Amino acid sequence: MLIFIGLGLYDERDVSVKGLQAIKDADVICAEFYTSRLMGADQAKLEEFYGRKIRVLHREEVEVDPAWLEEARSKDVAFLVGGDPMVSTTHLDLRLRACEIGIQTRVIHSASIVTAVSGLTGLQNYRFGRSTTIPFPYTARGKRIIPETPYLVLKQNMERNLHTMLFLDIQNQRYMTVNEGSELLLEMAQCAGEDILDRQIAVGIARAGSIDACVRADLLPRLKDWNFGSPLHIMVVPAKLHFMEARALVALAGAPAEIVADAVD
Amino acid sequence: MLIFIGLGLYDERDVSVKGLQAIKDADVICAEFYTSRLMGADQAKLEEFYGRKIRVLHREEVEVDPAWLEEARSKDVAFLVGGDPMVSTTHLDLRLRACEIGIQTRVIHSASIVTAVSGLTGLQNYRFGRSTTIPFPYTARGKRIIPETPYLVLKQNMERNLHTMLFLDIQNQRYMTVNEGSELLLEMAQCAGEDILDRQIAVGIARAGSIDACVRADLLPRLKDWNFGSPLHIMVVPAKLHFMEARALVALAGAPAEIVADAVD
Numbered sequence: 162m163l164i165f166i167g168l169g170l171y172d173e174r175d176v177s178v179k180g181l182q183a184i185k186d187a188d189v190i191c192a193e194f195y196t197s198r199l200m201g202a203d204q205a206k207l208e209e210f211y212g213r214k215i216r217v218l219h220r221e222e223v224e225v226d227p228a229w230l231e232e233a234r235s236k237d238v239a240f241l242v243g244g245d246p247m248v249s250t251t252h253l254d255l256r257l258r259a260c261e262i263g264i265q266t267r268v269i270h271s272a273s274i275v276t277a278v279s280g281l282t283g284l285q286n287y288r289f290g291r292s293t294t295i296p297f298p299y300t301a302r303g304k305r306i307i308p309e310t311p312y313l314v315l316k317q318n319m320e321r322n323l324h325t326m327l328f329l330d331i332q333n334q335r336y337m338t339v340n341e342g343s344e345l346l347l348e349m350a351q352c353a354g355e356d357i358l359d360r361q362i363a364v365g366i367a368r369a370g371s372i373d374a375c376v377r378a379d380l381l382p383r384l385k386d387w388n389f390g391s392p393l394h395i396m397v398v399p400a401k402l403h404f405m406e407a408r409a410l411v412a413l414a415g416a417p418a419e420i421v422a423d424a425v426d
Numbered sequence: 427m428l429i430f431i432g433l434g435l436y437d438e439r440d441v442s443v444k445g446l447q448a449i450k451d452a453d454v455i456c457a458e459f460y461t462s463r464l465m466g467a468d469q470a471k472l473e474e475f476y477g478r479k480i481r482v483l484h485r486e487e488v489e490v491d492p493a494w495l496e497e498a499r500s501k502d503v504a505f506l507v508g509g510d511p512m513v514s515t516t517h518l519d520l521r522l523r524a525c526e527i528g529i530q531t532r533v534i535h536s537a538s539i540v541t542a543v544s545g546l547t548g549l550q551n552y553r554f555g556r557s558t559t560i561p562f563p564y565t566a567r568g569k570r571i572i573p574e575t576p577y578l579v580l581k582q583n584m585e586r587n588l589h590t591m592l593f594l595d596i597q598n599q600r601y602m603t604v605n606e607g608s609e610l611l612l613e614m615a616q617c618a619g620e621d622i623l624d625r626q627i628a629v630g631i632a633r634a635g636s637i638d639a640c641v642r643a644d645l646l647p648r649l650k651d652w653n654f655g656s657p658l659h660i661m662v663v664p665a666k667l668h669f670m671e672a673r674a675l676v677a678l679a680g681a682p683a684e685i686v687a688d689a690v691d
Binding site: 174271277290 | 432434435437438439440441442443444446447510511512513515518519521522525526532533535536537538540541542544545546548550551552554555556557586634635637670673674677678
């Protein structure tokens with residue numbers, strides 16, 4: 162059997178009691194940490210906490226050639242992932258592949274950044290549209306390239322009055338901050354010759370799930386100067402706020418009080 | 427401090443290791459089980475597992491007159507809820523009330539039915555619109571009344587090409603089944619003189635988070651005859667399916683294979 166086990170948000174103690182037991186009982190323990198990773202625990206810390214060795218899989222071993230999957234025919238293979246499994250299409254794809262070759266699967270759920278962000282900000286879960294990732298700019302033929310996709314997704318969601326969750330890029334141990342993300346969004350708007358983000362409220366969240374999670378809402382141009390501390394960061398650009406959402410952002414994220422007056426019922 | 431602790435989906439072992447520790451360390455343990463409850467554990471089982479007494483609060487004590495909140499000024503009060511805290515507005519409201527009177531708050535996250543449903547069915551989280559509840563019909567002046575709200579919410583979501591999560595009513599220990607829910611939806615459509623649900627795929631889910639979770643997708647008129655077993659049940663009426671979602675419903679929920687051909691890329 163292939164058992165997908167969610168490790169939750171931040172460190173080794175965010176797994177459920179049920180998940181922890183299943184890890185201890187498994188014959189083989191695999192993990193992938195490229196779609197999502199726990200900032201509060203590295204492989205060594207997890208192995209010590211479980212009292213077990215973990216085989217960390219590369220993208221290729223998960224998506225292209227999962228030879229290890231064969232072991233799940235006769236053994237209980239635990240497959241560990243950050244957050245709640247299956248929110249990522251990668252996990253769904255792997256599960257379907259296992260089903261197709263007759264391997265039984267099971268999911269042990271855990272906290273996901275998707276509902277946690279909703280909980281930490283007070284923004285209602287059903288009002289979130291498609292999420293997107295802000296990538297680091299790169300240089301091609303001596304020119305700085307900023308992909309415009311995140312800005313296009315954001316605009317589409319705004320037109321439909323939906324909130325947008327913006328994941329921030331990770332590259333070689335370099336974690337994009339809310340500050341960099343805010344600046345890049347403003348730059349994308351500028352490239353498009355538009356100023357719709359200049360008076361836009363946005364929310365920065367750092368270390369969701371940890372004891373010192375930081376949540377701050379402000380106008381996007383001001384958010385880029387706030388110190389959120391260590392990673393992981395994530396951003397939300399909300400749609401037109403409902404009254405309760407505006408109240409929550411003021412109380413929980415220090416948003417400017419005037420957003421309550423602009424909110425809708 | 428007021429510490430919101432999510433207990434997850436099904437039984438006493440779905441809380442996170444971190445959450446369990448916080449419960450054991452708290453000075454006072456309160457809980458509310460009216461917005462959501464664990465089907466696999468009652469109060470006695472939870473108390474035995476924690477080795478602590480729980481004070482279960484009524485709706486009035488949470489929403490109208492939370493006098494117990496005063497204790498959180500000087501003590502650590504754990505507030506236990508099913509699922510992930512804050513997905514329900516009730517919890518957000520309580521948190522804002524605590525903030526207003528200067529009480530520090532903290533959230534320990536857990537698995538939520540919102541992402542679990544997404545994981546169990548393969549339906550993408552960002553495509554869910556507003557969710558709704560199908561209530562039991564009641565009798566007024568000798569006439570059977572079926573509220574039409576769930577049908578209206580469903581239609582609105584369908585027009586916007588969004589999935590709809592339908593919670594099923596609980597009344598005095600009576601749990602609505604997927605079968606009853608399906609029948610009621612069809613009856614609502616009939617009352618409206620519409621037949622849009624006759625060829626509509628729907629998904630029934632029973633006991634999410636338990637080892638014997640059951641997920642079944644079929645045409646709504648057929649779903650009402652499937653045996654899902656013991657509660658809690660929940661339903662999803664999906665929008666137009668993406669290819670990957672259709673494949674998942676066939677593999678994970680036994681949906682008719684022809685839905686894959688109708689799916690969009």
